[in-house]
Amino acid sequence: MNTGENVIRGWELANLDPEMFDAQIIEVSEVCKGCEYLDKCDTPGESMRQLKPKKGKLVQLGREQVGDGDVVDYYSLINEEDARYVLLKQPKHYWATACYVSEDQVPPWMLSALSKYRSEG
Numbered sequence: 001m002n003t004g005e006n007v008i009r010g011w012e013l014a015n016l017d018p019e020m021f022d023a024q025i026i027e028v029s030e031v032c033k034g035c036e037y038l039d040k041c042d043t044p045g046e047s048m049r050q051l052k053p054k055k056g057k058l059v060q061l062g063r064e065q066v067g068d069g070d071v072v073d074y075y076s077l078i079n080e081e082d083a084r085y086v087l088l089k090q091p092k093h094y095w096a097t098a099c100y101v102s103e104d105q106v107p108p109w110m111l112s113a114l115s116k117y118r119s120e121g
Contacts, residue, residue: 012096067092071090
């Protein structure tokens with residue numbers, strides 16, 4: 001399930017933790033591409049953004065579809081000290097959001113996949 005890219009991506013995704021992640025705009029929608037101010041805009045509306053950890057390894061644990069086409073992804077950010085868990089919500093008709101969650105909020109079947117990455121060290 002892990003994309004191997006060590007990033008979290010979503011439309012209009014805000015940086016959940018600037019101390020842990022670098023944020024980057026990787027694509028803008030057609031509406032923004034035609035804007036005469038795009039070259040001066042730091043945060044274009046309707047842009048695909050990604051978060052890349054400043055240190056550690058990001059592992060995508062799994063994905064579930066909820067509601068009417070909304071998608072949630074769970075990630076673990078593994079570093080020397082510990083593992084933190086991130087929930088990425090991608091509503092079908094709205095911007096993505098990411099937040100930290102506790103280990104007990106991650107579905108157990110997703111946590112079982114994490115043991116492989118912990119053993120690889």
